[in-house]
Amino acid sequence: MSTDHLTIAAAQIAPIFLDRAATTVKIVQTIHDAATRGAQLVCFGETLLPAYPLWLSRTDGARFESTVQKELHAVYLEQAVCIEAGHLQPICDAANEKNIAVVVGIAERPADRGGHTIYCSCVYINQLGMIESVHRKLMPTYEERLSWGIGDGAGLVTHPLGAFTVGALNCWENWIPLARAALYAAGEDLHVAIWPGDKRLTQDITRFIAKESRSYVLSVGSIIRAEDIPASVPYRDQMCTNGETIYDGGSCIAGPDGDWLVEPVTNKEDLIVVEIDHAHVRRERQNFDAAGHYGRPDVLQLTVDRRRQAAAQFLDDPTN
Secondary structure: OOOOEEEEEEEEOOOOOOOHHHHHHHHHHHHHHHHHOOOOEEEOOOOOEOOOOHHHHOOOOOOOOOHHHHHHHHHHHHHOEOHHHOOOHHHHHHHHHHOOEEEEEEEEOOHHHOOOOEEEEEEEEOOOOOEEEEEEOOOOOHHHHHOEOOOOOOOOOOEEEOOEEEEEEEHHHHHOHHHHHHHHHOOOOEEEEEOOOOHHHHOOHHHHHHHHHOOEEEEEOOEEEHHHOOOOOOOHHHHOOOOOEEEEEEEEEEOOOOOEEEEEEEOOOEEEEEEEEHHHHHHHOOOOOOOOOOOOOOOOOOOOOOOOOOOOOOOOOOOO
16 A cells, blocks of 8 residues: 555444443444555544533523533533543544544543533554544534533644544534644644534535545534433433434535535435545645745744643742
């Protein structure tokens, strides 16, 4: 295989809703399946682990002092991912064992923000199983702000993978021009866009980003059906009706000319595997390179603060 080639996979799977341990097992198995099919990178949807907070739009999420919202948030906190506690270790171990990079969306409960606020985070794990970046969503969309905190720029970074440079954004922050520009300036030529899972979210923007950036774009969403929400989840009957598909997937892949490699896949769990060729990027950059010869830093400049925000800075006296 030429060093220009890379095999990538979009894992359109359903979570075991609000069950971190069971969903982790499913993610690990999917990593193994992707590696068996030759993938060197496998990507999963937004907050797949342990679930997207779909109840907000279905249970009057903005009602203040609501018992329903408090109880559901308590469960979400219990099942959310604390990286410092080792919750991602099985996924890291699978990446290392199978020599495959992983992009996974998590509902993160970080210790550095007090441990009781959830962030929509996109995690990049390299082929050695090391967590290289955690990007907290810059601005949760609409009712998501009732559940998630506002992130920072610490994860606006890219990662080398073979001939490619990989970057990733969460859901609607893919629409933020300067967030995309930050990744372009960091050399991105394989863009991963992670979504809760819906064709209407992915079908236009995937090709648009590909044409704007002259990069490959992999959009990956989850499937969530009524059958994926266990009866034990509080207020389940208010979230869904039997037989309903709440999120239909919409995972797809576009080339750097904006043409489809895989059109949006809907209404099924699927592991979509494609080989891409870096030479195609180089051909398309001949006439447009957003961060290169079409950039005008003498006229238009972007400053990106990539410091991790923290609740406090503790300046202790080392002599005490």
